[in-house]
Amino acid sequence: LQTDANGQKYAVFRITIGGESDDMQDITLKSGWNLVPFKLTPTDNGVNDIFSKDGNALYTGVVWEFTGGRYIEAKTVQAGKAYWLYSKANATIQVTGSRGGDSISLEEGWNLIGPLCDVNDFEATYKTNYPDVFSKIATNETGGLEIYRFDYDDKGNSYYTLAVDATGAYKLDSRYGYWIKTTQAVDLPFIETE
Numbered sequence: 001l002q003t004d005a006n007g008q009k010y011a012v013f014r015i016t017i018g019g020e021s022d023d024m025q026d027i028t029l030k031s032g033w034n035l036v037p038f039k040l041t042p043t044d045n046g047v048n049d050i051f052s053k054d055g056n057a058l059y060t061g062v063v064w065e066f067t068g069g070r071y072i073e074a075k076t077v078q079a080g081k082a083y084w085l086y087s088k089a090n091a092t093i094q095v096t097g098s099r100g101g102d103s104i105s106l107e108e109g110w111n112l113i114g115p116l117c118d119v120n121d122f123e124a125t126y127k128t129n130y131p132d133v134f135s136k137i138a139t140n141e142t143g144g145l146e147i148y149r150f151d152y153d154d155k156g157n158s159y160y161t162l163a164v165d166a167t168g169a170y171k172l173d174s175r176y177g178y179w180i181k182t183t184q185a186v187d188l189p190f191i192e193t194e
Contacts, residue, residue: 022043022096022097022098023039023040023096023097023098023099024094024095024096025038025039025040025094025095025096025097026092026093026094027092027093027094027095028090028091028092028175029058029059029085029087029089029090029091029092029093030087030090030152031087031088031089031090032086032087033084033085033086033087034084034085034086034087035082035083035084035112035150035176035177036082036083036084036085036114036177037081037082037113037114037115037174037175037176037177037178038077038078038079038080038081038082038083038095038114039079039080039099039114039115039116039117039174040079040095040097040098040099040100041077041078041079041097041098041099041100042077042095042096042097043095043096043097043098045076045077045078045097046075046076047063047074047075047076047077047083050077050093050095051063051085051093053091053093057088058087058088058089058091058093059085059086059087059088060086060087060088061085061086062074062085063077063083063084063085064083064084064085065081065083065084065112066110066111066112067107068107069107069109069110071084078100079097079098079099079100079101079114079116080101080103080104080105080113080114080115080116081104081112081113081114082112082113082114082177082178083112083177099116101116102116102189102190102191103116103187103188103189103190104116104187104188104190105185105187105188106180106182106185106186106187106188107182107185108182108183108184108185109181109182110179110180110181111179111180111181111182112177112178112179113177113178113180113188114174114177114178115172115173115174115176115178115190116174116190117174117190117191118171118172118173118174119171119172119190120169120171121169121170121171122145122147122163122169122170122171122172123145123169123170124169129191130189133186133187133188133189136182136183136184136186137180137181137182137183138181138182138183144162145162145163145170146179146180146181147162147163147170147172147178147179147180147181148161148162148163148178148179148180149161149162149163149173149176149177149178150176150177150178150179151176163178
């Protein structure tokens with residue numbers, strides 16, 4: 001049950017007949033700053049609908065998105081994006097919705113994304129299957145791809161790191177938000193792999 005602005009309790013039921021089936025996504029919030037990725041667009045995609053429990057907001061302040069090279073207040077969320085919020089406490093929420101597409105539109109420069117699915121080796125996958133897309137991913141002074149993941153260490157401190165795994169492969173995990181820099185606007189395709 002949810003509570004509206006007047007204190008009235010209500011429940012929302014959704015019945016889909018003959019439509020696409022919905023997917024589910026679990027979102028884990030840690031106390032403090034979180035970069036929350038969305039691999040689907042929630043059915044009820046208002047920020048307050050998603051980030052509240054029993055009528056109480058799980059966050060303090062504003063939920064932020066990065067668009068057009070700047071931060072703006074997010075009113076809704078959509079698949080392929082990641083959002084900043086300051087969580088009051090540790091919490092887990094579950095959202096239902098649909099992916100709605102197989103690519104993310106990236107602007108020239110920095111983008112804040114939520115991968116639509118996992119990519120175990122970004123460089124190998126995109127260099128081979130999407131060389132035109134791969135050529136638009138920026139590189140740093142050492143030749144590494146400009147793809148960074150927001151994460152926490154075992155003490156709960158947040159940090160950024162190159163999105164590389166133990167083997168040195170760039171990995172995108174749909175449970176994390178990423179910064180990715182491009183040299184030109186491009187659509188970044190995502191193909192579900194085993």
